[in-house]
Amino acid sequence: MKALCVVIGLATVMASSLPVLAASDPPPGAASCSGCHSGGATGSSVSRLNGRDAGEIATAMAGFRDGSLPATVMNRIAKGFSDDELRAMAAWLAAQK
Amino acid sequence: MSRRKFCSASAAAAVTALVSPLPALAQSAARIVVIGGGFGGASCARALKQIDPKLQVTLVEPNRTFIACPFSNNVVAGLRSLEQQKFGYDKVAASGITVVALEATTINAAARTVGLADGTSLAYDRLVLSPGIELRFDALSGYDEAAAAKMPHAWKAGEQTLLLRKQLEAMDDGGLVVIAAPANPFRCPPGPYERACLIAHYLKTRKPRSKLIILDAKDTFSKQRLFQNAWKELYPGMIEWISLSQGGKVNAVDPATNTLITDFGNHTAQVANVIPPQRAGRIAAIAGATDNTGWCAIDPVTFESRSAPNIHVIGDACLAGAMPKSAFSANAQAKTCANAIATLVAGGSPAAPKLINTCYSLAAPDYGISIAGVYHPKNGSLADVEGAGGVSPLEASRDFRAREADYAQSWFATITAEVFG
Numbered sequence: 001m002k003a004l005c006v007v008i009g010l011a012t013v014m015a016s017s018l019p020v021l022a023a024s025d026p027p028p029g030a031a032s033c034s035g036c037h038s039g040g041a042t043g044s045s046v047s048r049l050n051g052r053d054a055g056e057i058a059t060a061m062a063g064f065r066d067g068s069l070p071a072t073v074m075n076r077i078a079k080g081f082s083d084d085e086l087r088a089m090a091a092w093l094a095a096q097k
Numbered sequence: 098m099s100r101r102k103f104c105s106a107s108a109a110a111a112v113t114a115l116v117s118p119l120p121a122l123a124q125s126a127a128r129i130v131v132i133g134g135g136f137g138g139a140s141c142a143r144a145l146k147q148i149d150p151k152l153q154v155t156l157v158e159p160n161r162t163f164i165a166c167p168f169s170n171n172v173v174a175g176l177r178s179l180e181q182q183k184f185g186y187d188k189v190a191a192s193g194i195t196v197v198a199l200e201a202t203t204i205n206a207a208a209r210t211v212g213l214a215d216g217t218s219l220a221y222d223r224l225v226l227s228p229g230i231e232l233r234f235d236a237l238s239g240y241d242e243a244a245a246a247k248m249p250h251a252w253k254a255g256e257q258t259l260l261l262r263k264q265l266e267a268m269d270d271g272g273l274v275v276i277a278a279p280a281n282p283f284r285c286p287p288g289p290y291e292r293a294c295l296i297a298h299y300l301k302t303r304k305p306r307s308k309l310i311i312l313d314a315k316d317t318f319s320k321q322r323l324f325q326n327a328w329k330e331l332y333p334g335m336i337e338w339i340s341l342s343q344g345g346k347v348n349a350v351d352p353a354t355n356t357l358i359t360d361f362g363n364h365t366a367q368v369a370n371v372i373p374p375q376r377a378g379r380i381a382a383i384a385g386a387t388d389n390t391g392w393c394a395i396d397p398v399t400f401e402s403r404s405a406p407n408i409h410v411i412g413d414a415c416l417a418g419a420m421p422k423s424a425f426s427a428n429a430q431a432k433t434c435a436n437a438i439a440t441l442v443a444g445g446s447p448a449a450p451k452l453i454n455t456c457y458s459l460a461a462p463d464y465g466i467s468i469a470g471v472y473h474p475k476n477g478s479l480a481d482v483e484g485a486g487g488v489s490p491l492e493a494s495r496d497f498r499a500r501e502a503d504y505a506q507s508w509f510a511t512i513t514a515e516v517f518g
Contacts, residue, residue, distance in 0.1 A: 025436065025440075026432075026436065028448070028449065028450055028451035028473070029450075029451040029452070029453060029471070031144075031429065031432035031433055031436065031450075031452075032425075032429040032432070032451075032452055032453035032454075033453070034432075034511075034515055035425050035428050035429060035453070035455065035508070035511070035512050035515070036425075036455060036504070036507070036508050036511055036512070037511070038510075038511040038514065038515070039515070040514065043510075044507040044510060044511050045503050045504060045506075045507045046504060046507045046508070046511065072467070072489070072497065072500055072501055072504065073455055073467050073469050073489075073501075073504070076469040076485060076486050076487050077453055077455070077469050077471060077485065077486070078485075079471075079482075079484050079485040079486075080451065080453070080470075080471025080482040080484070080485030080486065081451070081471070081482075081485075085451070
């Protein structure tokens with residue numbers, strides 16, 4: 001029994017490397033954003049999202065969606081996502097380097 | 098089961114892994130071969146390596162330099178050099194991807210191997226095809242590769258782009274330019290109409306007595322009202338669009354006389370830009386991934402081929418439901434496919450994705466219009482998320498159009514940096 005506990009303990013340590021990989025799993029829609037929103041400095045007119053405050057991103061997306069925030073294209077995109085999806089995307093983008 | 102759920106459940110499974118560590122090692126060393134180094138393939142290779150650096154990722158692309166199609170209409174119009182469209186694979190290789198500069202010639206789906214032009218082969222656990230398009234030289238009477246040297250398609254950026262540019266430069270003021278646009282589906286649905294705009298921009302400033310006719314095999318096209326408004330506003334009287342029902346479908350061409358032949362008559366052009374029908378790049382058919390349309394049917398969650406197991410198809414070569422064949426789509430599909438493959442090789446089940454497409458066109462250098470869409474798997478395909486997407490407003494200020502033109506430039510800089518930089 002003691003040996004089994006050691007085995008489980010070891011196994012948990014080994015498995016702990018896997019959730020790191022899972023943390024990079026983008027929620028629905030989030031992987032597309034980097035097509036326009038640079039992760040680095042390119043002197044782009046389009047704002048950088050990676051590492052930005054999650055609340056700020058989610059609030060902006062909600063504003064684009066209901067039209068309270070002016071947009072060219074983001075109003076059309078934000079309408080494709082629910083509140084939960086926008087929050088998940090914002091949290092994921094905020095966690096990106 | 099998503100990869101996240103799979104991973105949280107895997108603490109228990111790790112007991113088994115400890116007893117028999119081989120499967121875990123095999124997972125981390127999965128071999129992924131990607132064929133085609135354009136916006137789809139190079140994006141997918143880089144995304145795979147980023148998701149899991151342990152994956153063995155090989156990118157097979159015979160060309161040392163990639164020449165981008167988006168913004169190549171600016172090259173046709175003399176607004177940009179072809180050099181600005183060129184990208185190399187040094188950064189792709191530096192990110193840990195093996196770049197093989199050879200053509201893939203055969204695929205053995207049962208043995209999971211790719212045969213290369215030098216006679217060697219690559220083994221894979223998962224294969225990604227992103228071969229882009231092949232022009233159907235059998236689809237338009239009189240139009241073959243030799244004819245394309247006289248009547249350029251310029252639908253693959255490079256020498257053809259420059260040839261069309263040179264012909265426009267050599268044309269007299271008062272000449273006639275004819276663009277033949279194909280039926281759907283084809284690479285870059287708004288491309289022929291953006292091209293008409295930018296050629297008209299060149300003609301207006303340099304050869305203002307000239308005319309441009311679009312002979313179309315369709316009755317409707319992408320961003321139609323926006324383009325038509327732009328033609329009226331920016332190039333009054335210069336562009337004529339002849340739709341399918343007006344007799345616009347080109348049935349044959351005669352390169353000797355630069356003539357385009359329709360049911361309703363012939364058009365002899367000084368410059369004839371013939372964009373023929375297309376199909377998926379040749380390797381997709383060799384892989385058994387094409388159907389009778391000439392394109393590749395795919396699973397909307399993983400982009401795995403409907404007919405060739407363990408082979409995924411992304412970009413222009415696949416039929417992605419409502420998603421158009423654009424560089425943005427290819428890039429978004431590449432990242433979705435990479436996530437799905439990483440999940441699959443780890444033994445999980447990929448969750449349903451959502452994808453976005455944004456596509457800008459320039460009606461003039463400072464006049465941009467766009468279409469956007471959000472897509473999700475529905476009834477085995479990718480469908481529009483209802484209520485989302487659509488085109489730029491029909492009534493918008495010139496400032497709005499200028500901002501969209503600026504965003505178009507930003508998009509190109511950003512996406513090429515992500516893919517090649």
